[in-house]
Amino acid sequence: MKLTVPALLCVFLAPAVLAQQPPDQPAVTVRGQTYTPRSILARNMGSEEDQTTAFPPHKVIGNVYYVGTRTLSSFLVTTPEGHVLINSTWERNVRTIEKSVAQLGFRFADVRVLLGTHAHGDHQEGDALVKELTGAQVMAMREDVPALEAIRPGGKSHPIDRTLSDGAQVVLGGTTLVAHLTAGHTRGCTTWTMRAQEGGRAYDVVFACSYRAPGTVTPPIEQEFSRTFTLLRTLPCDVPLGDHPAQYNLAAKYARVKAGAPNPFVDAANCWVEAEIQEAMLRAQLQQQ
Numbered sequence: 309m310k311l312t313v314p315a316l317l318c319v320f321l322a323p324a325v326l327a328q329q330p331p332d333q334p335a336v337t338v339r340g341q342t343y344t345p346r347s348i349l350a351r352n353m354g355s356e357e358d359q360t361t362a363f364p365p366h367k368v369i370g371n372v373y374y375v376g377t378r379t380l381s382s383f384l385v386t387t388p389e390g391h392v393l394i395n396s397t398w399e400r401n402v403r404t405i406e407k408s409v410a411q412l413g414f415r416f417a418d419v420r421v422l423l424g425t426h427a428h429g430d431h432q433e434g435d436a437l438v439k440e441l442t443g444a445q446v447m448a449m450r451e452d453v454p455a456l457e458a459i460r461p462g463g464k465s466h467p468i469d470r471t472l473s474d475g476a477q478v479v480l481g482g483t484t485l486v487a488h489l490t491a492g493h494t495r496g497c498t499t500w501t502m503r504a505q506e507g508g509r510a511y512d513v514v515f516a517c518s519y520r521a522p523g524t525v526t527p528p529i530e531q532e533f534s535r536t537f538t539l540l541r542t543l544p545c546d547v548p549l550g551d552h553p554a555q556y557n558l559a560a561k562y563a564r565v566k567a568g569a570p571n572p573f574v575d576a577a578n579c580w581v582e583a584e585i586q587e588a589m590l591r592a593q594l595q596q597q
Contacts, residue, residue, distance in 0.1 A: 362408050431551055454495075
């Protein structure tokens with residue numbers, strides 16, 4: 309039996325219970341655009357083809373590159389001492405990511421560190437295969453470890469070489485990535501920040517975790533999100549990125565790159581649009597509950 313995209317996603321979002329497709333309400337309007345839980349999930353995931361078809365690999369800024377698919381982000385952060393990969397996505401995408409890395413002129417075997425944004429299969433199912441191919445050290449936020457250990461494609465154990473806490477730093481080849489606990493979507497949802505150099509200046513880059521609330525928001529989840537949305541607005545940001553490309557309008561920005569525009573990924577004015585959308589949806593869901 310072939311699973312639909314929402315059903316396939318639910319296998320990883322709620323292993324014990326196969327959830328129904330998200331409802332088409334409540335609806336919230338943010339900056340002139342209307343969203344529902346169903347439309348957000350469809351926007352993020354697209355079709356199975358979207359999830360597994362490479363988006364043209366490209367430089368984002370400085371030493372940050374996009375190597376993911378049309379709807380599942382994977383980022384390569386290059387350094388003289390090897391590279392950092394953020395999000396392996398589905399295991400079946402790992403070889404696609406490897407090809408994208410090669411197209412950019414880098415060696416996949418030089419990946420030394422593998423990070424993730426959160427413990428769902430569409431973002432971290434491929435961790436074991438990446439480690440097998442590269443020997444990379446796999447690092448994960450402590451609160452997400454139990455959920456990651458439950459992701460076992462083909463029965464493989466999920467590798468975790470270093471457990472991180474909020475504020476932990478991952479340093480490689482002169483680049484420092486900082487892990488920020490932004491829980492809610494998962495217990496250990498991690499937003500990564502770093503500084504990238506380009507054109508003689510430094511830019512604050514944010515690799516955002518998903519901030520989408522589950523169908524039922526419990527008091528502990530509400531508390532987690534309250535902390536998360538407060539924290540996010542304290543983070544310096546010039547270049548907003550996300551674990552789904554739609555969260556930062558990748559397709560439109562890439563089209564502007566191809567047209568020769570100044571780097572559209574530098575977009576401080578829209579750093580927290582996704583957080584605004586998800587916070588508005590969270591409040592609407594709580595009112596509805």
